[in-house]
Amino acid sequence: MFKFQQFTVIQENAAMKVGTDGVLLGAWTPVDLQPAKILDAGTGTGLVALMLAQRTRNAMIDAVEIDDAACVDARINFEASPWNDRLNLYHASLQDFAENSASSYDLIVSNPPFFSGSMKNECSRKATARHDVSLTAEDLLEGVNKLLSVDGVFSLILPVYDYESFRLKAACSGMYEQKRLMVHPNPGKPAKRVLSVWTRKQVNLPIIESLDVEESRHKYTPGFKNIVSGFYLAF
Numbered sequence: 001m002f003k004f005q006q007f008t009v010i011q012e013n014a015a016m017k018v019g020t021d022g023v024l025l026g027a028w029t030p031v032d033l034q035p036a037k038i039l040d041a042g043t044g045t046g047l048v049a050l051m052l053a054q055r056t057r058n059a060m061i062d063a064v065e066i067d068d069a070a071c072v073d074a075r076i077n078f079e080a081s082p083w084n085d086r087l088n089l090y091h092a093s094l095q096d097f098a099e100n101s102a103s104s105y106d107l108i109v110s111n112p113p114f115f116s117g118s119m120k121n122e123c124s125r126k127a128t129a130r131h132d133v134s135l136t137a138e139d140l141l142e143g144v145n146k147l148l149s150v151d152g153v154f155s156l157i158l159p160v161y162d163y164e165s166f167r168l169k170a171a172c173s174g175m176y177e178q179k180r181l182m183v184h185p186n187p188g189k190p191a192k193r194v195l196s197v198w199t200r201k202q203v204n205l206p207i208i209e210s211l212d213v214e215e216s217r218h219k220y221t222p223g224f225k226n227i228v229s230g231f232y233l234a235f
Contacts, residue, residue, distance in 0.1 A: 004050075004231045005230065007077070007082065015069070022157075023228055025048050025155065025195065028181060034056055034058075036058070036059060037103065037107075038059050040052070041109070042135065044065060044074065049078070050078070050081055061087050063088065065090070065092075066091075066092065095139055098143035104147065105152055106151070106152050107155065111157050137169050138169065151200075151201070154197070154199070155195070156195070156198075159192065160190070160192055160194055170198055175199070176201060177198055178203050180195070181194070181196070182194060186212060211223050
């Protein structure tokens, strides 16, 4: 169990637990325009969907998850949250959901399984969650292009070593990068993660920023605290 300021995440069944990647995605993704419909593609425990529910006033949020056990946790977390009337869980792959859905979303978010260059985890469920065995970059982009509204925004987080390949595939699919955040574990260390925002509207150059997570071991930077201040109990 992981307690946040306004909700709790049960994670006894899900292969992937609450982590910095998901928290950053949920806290950093732009919701300035207050999207009416949001899709969380690969919701896991429901963390990002819950964070976006907290950050929006009336958005209806659909969450898609392929893993049976993760769906158990997500359903419990959604029902126990203050926004249970705005959260809907679909037990399906993104591919099947996109094929059968007639919905259009103003915002799509994803913390996708793109650890394609690393060794597969021995646990098959963790491998599915961490690696692109069930959802490739092409699958994700095809789903996003089908489900995203004309003026919609797509936000995701990737490992640095997967980002460049994804960026080229996204550009080829007709997407334009609006904003990018390079996430460094410590000052002076190479970036490990990339958060990025995409749209169908043409953008000449994306806004590029950087973030250091920790100043030293367990001492978080003011920049990181500022992004996640509405969520962690300690902040």
